[in-house]
Amino acid sequence: MKKLVISIVLLNLLAACASEKPKEAAAPAPVAATAPVAAPAPATVVAVDPLNDPSSILSKRSVYFPLDVSAVQADDKPIVLAHAKYLSEHQNRKVRVEGNCDERGSKEYNLALGQRRAESVKKMLVLGGAKASQIETVSYGEEKPLCKEHNESCWKQNRRSDIKYQ
Amino acid sequence: MxxxxxxxxxxxxxxxxxxxANAVMTIEIIGAGEHQIPVAIVPFGGDAKLAQTINAVVVGDLQRSGLFRLIDPAGKLPHELADVSYPDWQVRGADALAIGNVSVQDNGRIDARFRLLDVVKQVELTGQSVSANGDEIRAVGHRISDMIYEKLTGDKGVFSxxxxxxxxxxxxxxxxxxxxxxxxxxxxxxxxxxxxxxxxxxxxxxxxxxxxxxxxxxxxxxxxxxxxxxxxxxxxxxxxxxxxxxxxxxxxxxxxxxxxxxxxxxxxxxxxxxxxxxxxxxxxxxxxxxxxxxxxxxxxxxxxxxxxxxxxxxxxxxxxxxxxxxxxxxxxxxxxxxxxxxxxxxxxxxxxxxxxxxxxxxxxxxxxxxxxxxxxxxxxxxxxxxxxxxxxxxxxxxxxxxxxxxxxxxxxxxxxxxxxxxx
CATH class of the missing domain: 2.120.10.30 (TolB, C-terminal domain)
Known part of the structure; x- marks a missing residue:
């Protein structure tokens, strides 16, 4: 019985790994508001931060790239521009854009490619109204893959820039 | 500045x-050099008393290079030049032969003396002594391998x-x-x-x-x-x-x-x-x-x-x-x-x-x-x-x-x- 459970868990993991729609993969948990916990919320209606709204495009924090490409793809532009708008309206917020690559290439080449993937997202954020000082870029190259199998369904998830609110 | x-x-x-860390290495060799030099490495006198044998290190080094064919000494264990009968080794097909002795000094240092002999020409190619701390047996082996490699191939060894x-x-x-x-x-x-x-x-x-x-x-x-x-x-x-x-x-x-x-x-x-x-x-x-x-x-x-x-x-x-x-x-x-x-x-x-x-x-x-x-x-x-x-x-x-x-x-x-x- 135990074996069966493990198999099912494994299957689920594999299925997650082999997902054909990485863009619809669960977005990272929204950054918790940093308000002090002690003060009980006053009974007034507070506008919900759209960052925390799961139905907002802002819940999408990852953009994906074809092999050896670092330009933001047309499909992902609305995501990046939505974050640009949010950042321009919330100038106290900062993001870290993390570039990642699949394992095809040398580690050093991929570190450079991941940096370009982060920079191209930053450039579009700035074009969309964010300030450069709100954005930090970093590359992990192929060092921190989400998925570790040697196949395209894995690789497509790893060719990615993540927009992470600080 | x-x-x-x-x-x-x-x-x-x-x-x-x-x-x-005392890592356990497993090494697998695939293929062989075009012209392998047949060489016999006789376990040195006193080698078996060490914590690990120098012979195993030397044989392993030479084998992994792919450039040598190790000839089994098959019961012949000369340690001194005077004990060597070249025809014994010609019969076995060895072109070169390494012999020697190793001892542990009072201060714990290892002292290895070895000779490399050309079996065909019946001459000594080199005679060397290597000494090292007691915990450096592998290093002694690698240095001996380097000398054998350099004498027999003409290239500097990289075992050390x-x-x-x-x-x-x-x-x-x-x-x-x-x-x-x-x-x-x-x-x-x-x-x-x-x-x-x-x-x-x-x-x-x-x-x-x-x-x-x-x-x-x-x-x-x-x-x-x-x-x-x-x-x-x-x-x-x-x-x-x-x-x-x-x-x-x-x-x-x-x-x-x-x-x-x-x-x-x-x-x-x-x-x-x-x-x-x-x-x-x-x-x-x-x-x-x-x-x-x-x-x-x-x-x-x-x-x-x-x-x-x-x-x-x-x-x-x-x-x-x-x-x-x-x-x-x-x-x-x-x-x-x-x-x-x-x-x-x-x-x-x-x-x-x-x-x-x-x-x-x-x-x-x-x-x-x-x-x-x-x-x-x-x-x-x-x-x-x-x-x-x-x-x-x-x-x-x-x-x-x-x-x-x-x-x-x-x-x-x-x-x-x-x-x-x-x-």
């Missing part, structure tokens, strides 16, 4: 701790050299220095963030490497004697791909502080940073020619990742690799006549060499996840990262592609290997 480096030294954190590599075990990354056969692992740095791109100083005293411990790629230089380390480059973006110049006076590194990934030169104390490339695409993985005048590097300026060359003094770059596929990670051969690199085609990585004069390309391996080659200091072997049985392993291939060995560490994924210099 010496101060910036000094400040770095004072500000450094001594996180690293050298520890020695060391290698560096990165090992990943679960979430733990370790920077490791080991003997060239993978034994005698020493952990130089251990942490939970990735470590990349170790490279040796030309005198073997320091390693330079990339670590993500502060959240992004930063280049560090660390002494292997004192374990002290300093930040070599920590600018915004990625700091990476360090390579030491042969005279030890500067390093080539890759920075993104001005936007794109470009190659810079920097002194070993972190001072005097000077930008070398203006490619506005990716330039990375610089490698100095043995005369220090030229750099090979990887760039995608022509659309795909390929190998380029440029003068260290500055000047236009020249594309070196053409044809189908991508090419990465160039490293000069020690004689400067060619280079080794990683070739990616149809989803497979291969280790290949190119000769500068003829332009001839030779693919040395059968393809797979084979990356990051570097030459042994004698140019006869190439160390690279490979994968077998689902694990990252270290592998070597002879520069003629005939002999490969796969080295399995006892655990984890080995990656990013680089061969150190002669000591």
């Amino acid at each position: 010496v101060l910036p480096g000094l400040r770095c030294m004072l500000g450094l954190l001594l996180l690293a701790q050298v520890s020695v 050299t060391r290698i560096a590599y990165v090992k990943r075990s679960g979430e733990k990354y370790s920077l490791i220095v080991a003997d060239s056969d993978g034994y005698n692992e020493q952990v130089v740095l251990e942490q939970n963030e990735p470590i990349m791109s170790p490279a040796w100083s030309p005198d073997g005293s320091h390693l330079v490497y990339v670590s993500f411990e502060t959240g992004h790629a930063v280049v560090y230089v660390q002494s292997l004697f004192t374990n002290q380390r300093m930040v070599l480059a920590d600018f915004r973006g990625s700091n990476s791909a360090p390579s030491w110049s042969p005279d030890g006076k500067q390093l080539a590194i890759v920075l993104t502080r001005d936007g794109s990934s470009e190659i810079y030169l920097v002194r070993p104390d972190g001072s005097g940073i000077r930008r070398l490339t203006f490619i506005n695409a990716i330039a990375t993985e610089p490698s100095f020619s043995p005369d220090g005048q030229t750099l090979l590097f990887t760039s995608n300026e022509g659309g795909s990742p390929q190998i380029y060359s440029m003068p260290v003094a500055g000047g236009p770059e020249q594309r070196m690799t053409f044809g189908d596929g991508n090419n990465y990670s160039p490293r000069y051969s020690p004689d400067g006549k060619g280079f080794v690199y990683t070739h990616l085609i149809n989803g497979k990585f291969f280790i290949a060499t190119q000769d500068f004069q003829t332009g001839q390309v030779e693919t040395l391996t059968s393809g797979g996840w084979e990356k990051k080659p570097s030459f042994a200091p004698n140019g006869k072997l190439i160390l690279f990262a490979s994968e077998a049985r689902g694990r990252g392993i270290l592998a070597t291939v002879s520069s003629d592609g005939r002999v490969q060995q796969h080295m399995f560490t006892d655990n984890g994924d080995a990656r990013e290997p680089v061969w150190g210099p002669h000591q």
Whole structure:
């Protein structure tokens, strides 16, 4: 019985790994508001931060790239521009854009490619109204893959820039 | 103006701790040299009394090189020249014979005396004595192997050299220095963030490497004697791909502080940073020619990742690799006549060499996840990262592609290997 459970868990993991729609993969948990916990919320209606709204495009924090490409793809532009708008309206917020690559290439080449993937997202954020000082870029190259199998369904998830609110 | 480096030294954190692990290595040899020299290594007198035998180390070294055929002494165990009857060894088909004695001195030191004999000409080729601390039995064996190798092949042996590599075990990354056969692992740095791109100083005293411990790629230089380390480059973006110049006076590194990934030169104390490339695409993985005048590097300026060359003094770059596929990670051969690199085609990585004069390309391996080659200091072997049985392993291939060995560490994924210099 135990074996069966493990198999099912494994299957689920594999299925997650082999997902054909990485863009619809669960977005990272929204950054918790940093308000002090002690003060009980006053009974007034507070506008919900759209960052925390799961139905907002802002819940999408990852953009994906074809092999050896670092330009933001047309499909992902609305995501990046939505974050640009949010950042321009919330100038106290900062993001870290993390570039990642699949394992095809040398580690050093991929570190450079991941940096370009982060920079191209930053450039579009700035074009969309964010300030450069709100954005930090970093590359992990192929060092921190989400998925570790040697196949395209894995690789497509790893060719990615993540927009992470600080 | 010496101060910036000094400040770095004072500000450094001594996180690293050298520890020695008794790794179990499994080494598999594939193929054999074209002309194997038949040689008999007689266990030295007194060898069996040591904690491990010198004979096993020497036989292992010579076998792994692929250049020798080990002849079984089959009951004949001479230790002194006077005991040797050459016809015994001619009958066995040995061209050369090594004999000797080893003893442990009162102070614990090992003292090995050996002779290498030419069985055909019936003359002594060399007679040497090697002494070392009691815990350095393998080192004594490697030095004897080096002398046998050099006498019989004419090339300098590399059994006494060391290698560096990165090992990943679960979430733990370790920077490791080991003997060239993978034994005698020493952990130089251990942490939970990735470590990349170790490279040796030309005198073997320091390693330079990339670590993500502060959240992004930063280049560090660390002494292997004192374990002290300093930040070599920590600018915004990625700091990476360090390579030491042969005279030890500067390093080539890759920075993104001005936007794109470009190659810079920097002194070993972190001072005097000077930008070398203006490619506005990716330039990375610089490698100095043995005369220090030229750099090979990887760039995608022509659309795909390929190998380029440029003068260290500055000047236009020249594309070196053409044809189908991508090419990465160039490293000069020690004689400067060619280079080794990683070739990616149809989803497979291969280790290949190119000769500068003829332009001839030779693919040395059968393809797979084979990356990051570097030459042994004698140019006869190439160390690279490979994968077998689902694990990252270290592998070597002879520069003629005939002999490969796969080295399995006892655990984890080995990656990013680089061969150190002669000591």
